Amino acid sequence: MLPHLDAGYNLARWLTRDAHDAEDVVQDACVRAMQYVNALRGGDAKAWFLTIVRHACYDWFKRNRPPEIAADDGAAIESAADGEALSPEQIAVRASEVRALGDALAALPLPYREVLVLRELEELSYKEIARIADIPIGTVMSRLARARALLQRSPLLQAIDGQSSGGER
Amino acid sequence: MNCNEATPLVAAYADGEVDGLRAHSLRKHLAGCATCAAKHQAVLDLRAKLRAEVPYYPAPAALRDRVRSALTATDASAEAQRRSAGDRWRWLATGALGGCAATVLAWVVGTAVVDWRASEDLAAEAVTAHVRATLGTHLTEVASSDQHAVKPWLSARLDFSPPVRDLASEGFTLTGGRRDYLGGQPVAVLVYRYHEHVIDVFVRPQQARAAAPALRSIRGFNVARATGSAMDWVAVSDVSPDVLSGLVERLARDQAADSDARSLMRPQPTERPPGQ
Numbered sequence: 350m351l352p353h354l355d356a357g358y359n360l361a362r363w364l365t366r367d368a369h370d371a372e373d374v375v376q377d378a379c380v381r382a383m384q385y386v387n388a389l390r391g392g393d394a395k396a397w398f399l400t401i402v403r404h405a406c407y408d409w410f411k412r413n414r415p416p417e418i419a420a421d422d423g424a425a426i427e428s429a430a431d432g433e434a435l436s437p438e439q440i441a442v443r444a445s446e447v448r449a450l451g452d453a454l455a456a457l458p459l460p461y462r463e464v465l466v467l468r469e470l471e472e473l474s475y476k477e478i479a480r481i482a483d484i485p486i487g488t489v490m491s492r493l494a495r496a497r498a499l500l501q502r503s504p505l506l507q508a509i510d511g512q513s514s515g516g517e518r
Numbered sequence: 519m520n521c522n523e524a525t526p527l528v529a530a531y532a533d534g535e536v537d538g539l540r541a542h543s544l545r546k547h548l549a550g551c552a553t554c555a556a557k558h559q560a561v562l563d564l565r566a567k568l569r570a571e572v573p574y575y576p577a578p579a580a581l582r583d584r585v586r587s588a589l590t591a592t593d594a595s596a597e598a599q600r601r602s603a604g605d606r607w608r609w610l611a612t613g614a615l616g617g618c619a620a621t622v623l624a625w626v627v628g629t630a631v632v633d634w635r636a637s638e639d640l641a642a643e644a645v646t647a648h649v650r651a652t653l654g655t656h657l658t659e660v661a662s663s664d665q666h667a668v669k670p671w672l673s674a675r676l677d678f679s680p681p682v683r684d685l686a687s688e689g690f691t692l693t694g695g696r697r698d699y700l701g702g703q704p705v706a707v708l709v710y711r712y713h714e715h716v717i718d719v720f721v722r723p724q725q726a727r728a729a730a731p732a733l734r735s736i737r738g739f740n741v742a743r744a745t746g747s748a749m750d751w752v753a754v755s756d757v758s759p760d761v762l763s764g765l766v767e768r769l770a771r772d773q774a775a776d777s778d779a780r781s782l783m784r785p786q787p788t789e790r791p792p793g794q
Contacts, residue, residue, distance in 0.1 A: 351586060358577035372581050373654075379585050380650050383737075450571045468533065469568045475535050494529055497564055 353395045356471055357402040363466045364406045366455050370413075378405040396477045403463070403481055453503040461496035464489055519547040524554050532561035584653050590738075640701055641734050641741040641752070647698045648718045648739065648754040651707075657716065658694030658709050668695045672706045680706035680721040681747055683769060690717065690765055700752070710765070717755040717762065719769065724748050733759050746770025 357378060361371040378401045385401070454462065460482075467478045479486045524547045530536050531544050548555045651657045660671040669682040672695050684692040690710040698707045698720065705722040724745055734741045742753045742763040753766040 351582070351589065354577040354582055354585060355574075358581065359575045362575040368575075368578075371575070372578065375577065375581060376584070376653050379588065380646070380653065383588070383649070384646065450567055451573055454568070454572055465568075469565050470572070470574055475530070475533065490530060493533075497529070497561060501560065501564060 353398045356395060357398055359470060360399055360402050360463070360466060361406055363455070363470075364403070364459065364463060365409070370409065374405045374409050375402060377409070378402040381405060393477065395471075396473065396480055399467070399471070399473075400481045400483075450500075453500055456503070457496060457499055461492055461499060464492045465496040465500070468493055519543040521547075521551060521554055524548070524551070525557070528554055528557045529561055532558055532565075588649055588653055641743070642736055643700055644718070644720050644741060644752050644754045645736045645739045647700065647707075647720075649737075651696070651698070651718065652716055656696065659696040661694040663692050663694075665692060668692065668708070671695065672697070676704055676706055678706075678723050680708070680749065681769075682708060683772065685710070685765070685768070688768075689713070712755070712757055712761065712765075715755055715757045717753055717757060717765065719766065720750075720752040720754070722750050724750050733763050735759070742766040744770035 354375070358371055358375050361374040361378070362368065365371050365374060378398070381404075382398060382401050454465065457465065463482060464478055467473045467481060473481070475486050475489045478489045482489070484492075524544055527536055527540065527544055528548075531541060536544060548558055660668055662668050662671075663684060663686065665682040665684045669679070672682070673679040675697055682692070682695070684690075686692065690712050693709050693711050695709060696707050697704055699705065700720055700722060703722060705720050708719040708721065710717040710719065732743055739754055739756055740759045740762050742759065742765070744751045744763075744766045746767075747770060749770070751766045751770045753762050753769075755762055
């Protein structure tokens with residue numbers, strides 16, 4: 350558990366978007382992991398622990414922020430993502446911060462955020478992500494594609510691109 | 519390979535999820551198709567940016583320390599616990615063998631084992647609750663060393679009124695109380711500090727016959743139990759077993775005898791400062 354504590358905390362931090370909440374979630378996950386440590390036979394310890402952290406996160410959401418996990422159908426997720434429209438002033442202010450890409454990632458709807466964090470920050474394979482998020486590999490691929498498209502299209506990110514490299518397209 | 523075939527594979531290829539022949543033909547297609555190559559490059563660019571600009575949050579040191587100390591306690595006894603679980607089933611198997619007379623014996627043994635398991639589960643549950651409370655930040659819901667503040671707080675929130683004693687004069691300082699669950703039932707927890715150790719004492723109305731083993735060690739924590747004053751007392755801590763069972767027996771016994779003759783000599787001759 351200890352070798353993967355950073356990965357667990359990073360995931361919880363990105364899912365909850367709050368340092369304090371993430372600590373609560375990881376603590377809860379550790380208690381669970383200690384109870385079920387016998388269930389870990391051979392398998393991949395990192396994916397196993399991240400699965401527990403994710404479960405702890407969702408339970409935490411259920412208790413504290415039900416709206417975050419309420420909308421799980423594609424349309425609702427998409428409208429939530431597009432609803433994050435920002436005024437030009439907001440974009441200018443946020444773009445001046447180096448954290449703009451982080452903000453854009455944090456603004457992604459939960460199901461997209463989690464697959465992207467697992468893939469790009471934790472560098473996990475599709476198979477591992479499928480196991481952790483409890484979805485088929487095909488869904489991993491479609492959510493990743495959608496997450497990337499949303500991020501590349503994000504007003505936050507385009508403001509950055511406009512300033513620096515001039516965009517990718 | 520043409521664009522229609524390549525498009526759905528580009529992202530997976532960038533993720534290292536395409537291999538063999540398909541990877542080879544995709545590579546060839548990307549070399550000749552600017553549109554698909556740009557899509558591929560966009561995935562790689564986004565990844566490079568994410569890894570460079572987005573913060574990776576390592577676990578805070580305090581959290582790591584808390585988890586480490588909880589783990590050390592767990593590892594030490596995990597092996598012992600597994601062995602005792604094996605023994606338990608062998609017991610049951612032995613009981614199931616044998617003839618007619620053995621059936622009666624098996625029934626008796628079986629009931630004892632079920633009782634024993636229930637009490638063991640309760641002890642394990644108490645340890646888990648103790649670990650969870652010490653790991654977290656809600657060890658006490660009411661923080662007070664005044665027994666007259668802790669008792670009414672607990673009584674108001676439970677359907678029974680647990681006896682509360684501060685034993686600071688004997689080294690057990692009452693630091694507060696909280697509610698917790700044991701066997702799916704709300705119970706009172708009195709939190710004591712003994713030197714640097716935290717002791718949780720779970721209190722619930724007495725249940726069934728008290729055939730529980732008085733002392734157990736689970737995952738490095740000691741669990742001492744006693745029954746008295748119409749309550750079940752379960753103490754969990756990492757202090758030595760004799761200190762713990764001393765406390766829990768004292769609490770159970772003391773409440774029973776402790777009507778109003780508090781200044782009278784108790785069987786245990788400790789010199790308490792007057793006024794306590």
